[in-house]
Amino acid sequence: MRPQIVIFGDSITEQSFRSGGWGAALADNYSRKADIVLRGYGGYNTRWALFLLHHLFPLGSAAPPVAATVFFGANDAALSGRTSERQHVPIEEYKENLRKIVHHLKECSPAMLVVLITPPPIDEEGRMAYARSLYGDKAMELPERTNEVTGVYATRCVELAKELGLPSINLWSKMQETEGWQKKFLSDGLHLTPEGNAVVHQEVARVFNEAGLSAPEMPSEVPHHSEIDGKDPQKAFQLQCS
């Protein structure tokens, strides 16, 4: 059985196999080593994600994933009283839901590498422009997400990772280190451009490498074609595939 790495999250995970996406880039890195399993659910917050845990990560599996990224918060941080209120989850509940997710994953497999990823920053102007492009004059006047509030969610996510001794990626901070992050990394003020996807890919690859899960160092499932003797191919396969 080939190792599985599950990427679990909201739309930013669901869309990660589009052109230039971070999930596809990981799948390319691990193409002959591990499967990148896409479990992204657009619009989901951590409260709704809890309902999926037993379905997606059944306890007692003979071959649980070796690693998982948990990438929620962009919807939890939608503001109460605004147009995306349905998705809002209070900050303390967000943290506790993340804790429950981690707890479940570790119950699946104590050895699983669990990486928490914070939501990206919000470009409020970009969100407004996107709303106007969809709804014209009927677009909301007030933002449904603010960068400041999303930053509080990011802080809680990183805080929890520290409490639990897990690696985390503070995407909210990381992206804002680059000038012009608003348009460079975000396509509609929230979702990622190819450049924004490259930041996630680079960070996830870095964390996996640091945790000893680097693709080049993982054992190869089958021989490289250059190792196959054209006159006696069986030899190479007996070594690795028996």
Next chain:
Amino acid sequence: MRPQIVIFGDSITEQSFRSGGWGAALADNYSRKADIVLRGYGGYNTRWALFLLHHLFPLGSAAPPVAATVFFGANDAALSGRTSERQHVPIEEYKENLRKIVHHLKECSPAMLVVLITPPPIDEEGRMAYARSLYGDKAMELPERTNEVTGVYATRCVELAKELGLPSINLWSKMQETEGWQKKFLSDGLHLTPEGNAVVHQEVARVFNEAGLSAPEMPSEVPHHSEIDGKDPQKAFQLQCS
């Protein structure tokens, strides 16, 4: 268990999760419906692929793939007596090896949709330019693959699909319908540009749709976020996830 669609082939499959790749595009289409499982092995021909069958597609699996693409021939068609001779597989053996692959997959699961894909056409000038870029004056003077010979392999592949009643994609013919296919679809005379990847994606999606495996028509694993009642989320999950 979520349905699995395996893409099995050589480097053109292995590289299909790079930016703009056809495998990643399929994974995006099926993101909440099925897993696209990458089993691409650069440099492999059908003779070497046979050694992988029991390893990649064990008989007696409780959840065999629902579909598989089989995409070999670009290496089999490397010419005997030229620089890629190691990879050459005689034309009749190529066809018989493909038959063995199909036979194994159908033994895994008689219901599995097996789609045969021919190698793409060869831009001999592009291959030469690529060799010169790598080896300078030491590059081969004679092509290691020709478009004509690869076309014979493509014909045998389609012929076998007809004999076995399987769908097939004649990529060799399809790509040559477009003027300027040499540079438009091929990056080094053999591997695919993003536009070339788009042709494969479009053809595979068409065949899957015709066979009743279209992503929009497959059942959804979990509710869309718009179906979740913010005040009573459990309801939506009880319907679909129990």
